[in-house]
Amino acid sequence: YHIPGAQGCSEVGDVTEDGETPMFGYAIDGYAIHSPLDESAKTTANLNECNGHTTDELGYHYHASGLENNGILSCLMGEYVVAERGGPPGGLRPQGGPGGPGGAGGRPNFAGAAETLGITEEALRAAIGGPPPNFEAASEALGLSIEVLQAALFPSN
Numbered sequence: 001y002h003i004p005g006a007q008g009c010s011e012v013g014d015v016t017e018d019g020e021t022p023m024f025g026y027a028i029d030g031y032a033i034h035s036p037l038d039e040s041a042k043t044t045a046n047l048n049e050c051n052g053h054t055t056d057e058l059g060y061h062y063h064a065s066g067l068e069n070n071g072i073l074s075c076l077m078g079e080y081v082v083a084e085r086g087g088p089p090g091g092l093r094p095q096g097g098p099g100g101p102g103g104a105g106g107r108p109n110f111a112g113a114a115e116t117l118g119i120t121e122e123a124l125r126a127a128i129g130g131p132p133p134n135f136e137a138a139s140e141a142l143g144l145s146i147e148v149l150q151a152a153l154f155p156s157n
Contacts, residue, residue, distance in 0.1 A: 019044070020058065029078025029132075032061040050075040059108070060130065078132045108133075113152035117144065 021035035031052065037045055045063070047053050050073060052062040064072045114121040119142065127138040139146045 020055065021063065023061070024064075025072075027062060027073055027076055027078070029076045031076075031078050032058070033072060034061055034063050036066050037063050048077065050077050052077055054130075060132075077130075108153035109155060110153070112155065113149075116152045117142070117149075 019037075019041050021037060023032045023034050025033045027033055037047075042063075045053050047063065050062060051065060052060060054060045060077070062073055065074065110121050110124055114124045117124065124138075124142075127141045128134060129137065135146050135149060138144075139149050142149065
């Protein structure tokens with residue numbers, strides 16, 4: 001299945017008070033894809049080269065390109081791995097989002113993880129950095145294994 005750009009079908013909806021558009025899908029790296037921003041909103045959103053940005057409420061997410069760009073996204077900020085034989089169709093597994101360590105929605109639980117790990121949420125966010133998040137550097141800085149860090153951030157539902 002392929003969508004050449006945001007067409008005004010599945011990705012429509014009301015813009016929130018803070019100027020965010022509705023989410024309509026997930027990229028292969030697990031981050032949410034939201035409807036395109038209008039030109040005035042793009043100037044204040046501080047989008048990166050992949051048309052993504054981080055907000056306090058939504059975390060990191062992308063905004064789709066319109067049909068004129070012939071593609072929803074031009075690049076990815078997150079990571080994904082190619083599955084070995086027997087993996088999912090297409091051979092790709094996202095590292096966040098549905099089915100990835102982020103579970104439904106793919107958003108880390110920073111507040112819960114900070115409490116579980118006995119550190120402040122600010123320290124946790126600073127250690128992880130990103131986007132994309134750097135779990136290896138964070139685990140080293142916090143003296144935790146990557147597995148412990150990800151288990152705290154992405155508790156199973």
